[in-house]
Amino acid sequence: MSRIGKLPVSFPKSVKIEIKDDKIIINGPKGKLETPRFDTLDYKVEEDKLEITPKNDERQTKAYWGLSRSLINNAVIGVTKGYVKKLEIVGAGYRVQLQGKKLVFNIGYSHPVEVEPPEGIEFAVENPLKFSVSGIDKQKVGQVAANLRAIRPPEPYKLKGIRYVGERIIQKERKLGAK
Numbered sequence: 001m002s003r004i005g006k007l008p009v010s011f012p013k014s015v016k017i018e019i020k021d022d023k024i025i026i027n028g029p030k031g032k033l034e035t036p037r038f039d040t041l042d043y044k045v046e047e048d049k050l051e052i053t054p055k056n057d058e059r060q061t062k063a064y065w066g067l068s069r070s071l072i073n074n075a076v077i078g079v080t081k082g083y084v085k086k087l088e089i090v091g092a093g094y095r096v097q098l099q100g101k102k103l104v105f106n107i108g109y110s111h112p113v114e115v116e117p118p119e120g121i122e123f124a125v126e127n128p129l130k131f132s133v134s135g136i137d138k139q140k141v142g143q144v145a146a147n148l149r150a151i152r153p154p155e156p157y158k159l160k161g162i163r164y165v166g167e168r169i170i171q172k173e174r175k176l177g178a179k
Helices: 059-080 138-149
Strands: 016-019 023-028 031-036 041-045 049-054 083-090 095-099 102-106 113-115 121-127 130-135 161-164
Touching: 016 041, 023 059, 031 059, 041 059, 049 059, 059 138, 083 138, 095 121, 102 121, 121 138, 130 138, 138 161
Parallel strands: none
Antiparallel strands: 016 023, 023 031, 041 049, 083 130, 083 161, 095 102, 102 113, 121 130
């Protein structure tokens, strides 16, 4: 039995859930998201909650049961509150700025690195060393934040680079010469 799948997905009155043949559409105050609908599951929408039940006891059906519930719950949270990933830059002379909608990084390369936001994603810069990625799709926000971090990942000796706020990086000892 799926412990996650058993839990109903509760949602506020401002969210509308519509079940189609191959997808589930979630509309909310911040936007609209779609998640896949699995044929081996039954979906039942009541006043303020959605219950999901499996049609059989196969292993794959149980896996889809928890997955489907998590995807729908993440979509409900996304269209009501949204998701934000905060990142910071560590390093002398490193900085980021917002030009229009795109981010421009000066992080030790011979040229500035410009990043355009994908559809549904917004960038915000708090100060030249802190910025954030926000949107309604949890997967897309996380992927864009990971791509930005990959531009200059934190190196283990001086800890310079782009990292998530609160991320703990273990510093290595310096390399010692041969004896």
